[in-house]
Amino acid sequence: MIAYLDASVLVALLIDDVFNARAEVFVTSIRPVPLLSDFASAEFVSVISRRLRTKTLTETEARDALSALDVWAAGEVTRVECATADIAMATAFMRRLDLPLRTADAIQIAIAQRVGATLATFDLQMLSNARALGVPVATA
16 A cells, blocks of 8 residues: 555654554555655644644654654655645645635645555544545555
């Protein structure tokens, strides 16, 4: 299975989270290696920054998490860039108006669709939306 990881899986994999064990088992089972976009990485950094601002992470923990992302992504994934076509597809998804899609989720779904990957996420709303859009999903 070619799996594209969204930010919820990254968070569970790289910082203390209720889904840590599930994320580790899932990610280590992916063959070949999982796909990671620059957009998912940016979303991960946003989560870390927000947790620092809300004081659920210390500055040291935040820096450690960012470093963990860099080290992990350097050797354990295939990188995928967000493309203009992904933004256009995400916009088309949202213009349907029948799905409760957030912009970031729509972009992640569009990237997974473009690269022909199964979307791996812990976000149940995103999972439901991806299924409705015909994108294969894996509940990590």
